[in-house]
Amino acid sequence: MPLTDKPILSLKQFLLKQEVKNLYRRILKTIRQVPDESNRNELKAWARSDFRSNAHHTDEVTIKMLIKSGERSLKELENNLCLTR
Numbered sequence: 001m002p003l004t005d006k007p008i009l010s011l012k013q014f015l016l017k018q019e020v021k022n023l024y025r026r027i028l029k030t031i032r033q034v035p036d037e038s039n040r041n042e043l044k045a046w047a048r049s050d051f052r053s054n055a056h057h058t059d060e061v062t063i064k065m066l067i068k069s070g071e072r073s074l075k076e077l078e079n080n081l082c083l084t085r
Contacts, residue, residue: 016063023070024051030074033081043077 009017027047034040054066 012060016060016067019067020051020063023067023074027070027074027077030077030081035084 024047028044031040031043031047034043050070057063057066
């Protein structure tokens with residue numbers, strides 16, 4: 001009896017999924033450093049909706065492109081946080 005009905009991921013797919021999860025965690029961790037609560041909530045909602053709206057992608061190249069875009073956004077957020085300190 002199968003535990004879940006989820007498809008079995010290839011190693012590449014598994015590693016990409018882990019990379020996406022790690023990026024999401026890093027973004028949320030960085031957002032926690034935002035001093036203003038309303039900005040923090042707005043950024044959390046943005047991150048959540050952005051990841052959900054792109055969750056349907058299965059093409060490896062597209063996912064890698066989205067990861068790079070997310071990393072650029074994270075870097076920009078980190079830079080802005082450094083400027084406010």
